[in-house]
Amino acid sequence: MMDKKIAVIGAGSWGTALSMVLSDNGYNVSLWSHRKLQAEEIQNQHTNEKYLPGVVLSNLIKGTDRLDEALKDASALLLVVPAKAMRDVLKQIRTKLNHPLLFIHGVKGIEPGSFKRMSEVIMEEIPESLRSGVVVLSGPSHAEEVSLRHPTTVAVASPNSQAAKTAQDLFFNHYFRVYTNEDMIGVEIGGALKNIIALGAGMLDGLGYGDNAKAALITRGLAEISRLGTKLGAYPLTFIGLTGMGDLIVTCTSVHSRNWRAGNMLGKGQKLDEVLKSMGMVVEGVRTAEAAHALAEGLNIEMPITTAIYQVLFEGKHPKTAVDELMDRDKKDEIAPLTHSLNERMEQKH
Numbered sequence: 556m557m558d559k560k561i562a563v564i565g566a567g568s569w570g571t572a573l574s575m576v577l578s579d580n581g582y583n584v585s586l587w588s589h590r591k592l593q594a595e596e597i598q599n600q601h602t603n604e605k606y607l608p609g610v611v612l613s614n615l616i617k618g619t620d621r622l623d624e625a626l627k628d629a630s631a632l633l634l635v636v637p638a639k640a641m642r643d644v645l646k647q648i649r650t651k652l653n654h655p656l657l658f659i660h661g662v663k664g665i666e667p668g669s670f671k672r673m674s675e676v677i678m679e680e681i682p683e684s685l686r687s688g689v690v691v692l693s694g695p696s697h698a699e700e701v702s703l704r705h706p707t708t709v710a711v712a713s714p715n716s717q718a719a720k721t722a723q724d725l726f727f728n729h730y731f732r733v734y735t736n737e738d739m740i741g742v743e744i745g746g747a748l749k750n751i752i753a754l755g756a757g758m759l760d761g762l763g764y765g766d767n768a769k770a771a772l773i774t775r776g777l778a779e780i781s782r783l784g785t786k787l788g789a790y791p792l793t794f795i796g797l798t799g800m801g802d803l804i805v806t807c808t809s810v811h812s813r814n815w816r817a818g819n820m821l822g823k824g825q826k827l828d829e830v831l832k833s834m835g836m837v838v839e840g841v842r843t844a845e846a847a848h849a850l851a852e853g854l855n856i857e858m859p860i861t862t863a864i865y866q867v868l869f870e871g872k873h874p875k876t877a878v879d880e881l882m883d884r885d886k887k888d889e890i891a892p893l894t895h896s897l898n899e900r901m902e903q904k905h
């Protein structure tokens with residue numbers, strides 16, 4: 556039986572929206588921000604205007620900028636900071652962990668530099684005795700719509716099915732439908748890499764291209780995400796589920812997506828640094844493009860769309876040139892490479 560307090564670490568749009576789901580489910584939530592003023596706003600005004608404008612938070616959600624206060628008596632910890640901040644935040648938390656906890660994270664990114672998945676970073680930073688409690692929550696779920704209690708589905712994944720089941724029980728309600736999944740690698744890779752493709756979808760819209768181009772990008776984007784993910788140990792079918800295809804659809808087609816919006820500005824000719832400055836929120840796909848590009852090179856996996864987006868972001872290639880080059884590549888078979896990676900994965904399993 557879970558106690559009734561959950562610590563949510565990271566008070567951006569996603570941490571705040573998930574806190575609302577938890578408070579709707581009757582949990583007391585301690586929502587931690589590293590910014591004192593933001594914590595005070597949450598605590599005293601029950602709002603978080605910068606990240607979820609117009610939303611009123613339940614009295615069950617308390618704001619704090621003190622990690623010890625957030626963690627005190629919490630039975631589960633939800634980590635929702637940008638991927639680049641995850642390790643640093645865990646180092647601060649580590650010294651304050653004095654009882655068994657469930658570690659759920661909702662982060663869709665890869666650690667810059669190490670190119671590790673978030674669950675790998677968490678496992679490295681927490682005591683060994685707590686590692687079986689690590690779970691990822693992911694899926695097609697814009698914070699803006701969750702905060703309006705619009706029907707949303709996600710998956711919680713862990714090789715420890717009991718931990719996933721406990722996380723499912725925490726979040727599940729009539730507008731937030733939660734599935735369990737044992738494939739943590741596939742869920743994390745799908746959630747992180749779809750942001751690169753969403754940047755590309757925004758670029759296509761910025762360039763004035765239509766729905767044919769976007770459908771092609773989403774489908775072929777999924778093919779290369781599956782190729783890399785399978786090589787990293789994921790189960791291929793995860794990529795046609797909520798956290799793969801589902802999240803690609805929502806992020807590539809919604810104006811809520813920060814990745815889509817950033818891509819759109821790039822497609823219209825703006826420079827990356829001015830785009831990122833104007834966003835004011837995390838655009839995970841940018842650093843993830845760097846990670847995926849490096850992983851693909853290291854593992855010798857063909858990821859032409861990811862490479863093209865990397866070149867637009869970091870090598871000054873014009874988005875239109877990137878599209879032209881993708882279209883002019885050698886002729887290919889559509890299914891054979893996918894069948895190959897599926898077979899490889901099946902062979903690894905047996």
Ligand SMILES: NC(=O)C1=CN([C@@H]2O[C@H](COP(=O)(O)OP(=O)(O)OC[C@H]3O[C@@H](n4cnc5c(N)ncnc54)[C@H](O)[C@@H]3O)[C@@H](O)[C@H]2O)C=CC1
Nearest residue numbers: 566567568569570589635636640661662663697698836837
């Ligand atoms: N916004 C959304 O709809 C969804 C976001 N996500 C994922 O959730 C993660 C967080 O995203 P958002 O909440 O949207 O981001 P955000 O940009 O809205 O907020 C990020 C929060 O992290 C804080 N932060 C930044 N650097 C920090 C540091 N060094 N230490 C501590 N805190 C720091 C910021 O102050 C802010 O409160 C990302 O990985 C994103 O991909 C996943 C699903 C939905």
Ligand SMILES: O=C(CO)COP(=O)(O)O
Nearest residue numbers: 694695696697812813814
């Ligand atoms: O992951 C998301 C929706 O599922 C949010 O995507 P953005 O980070 O692009 O806003």
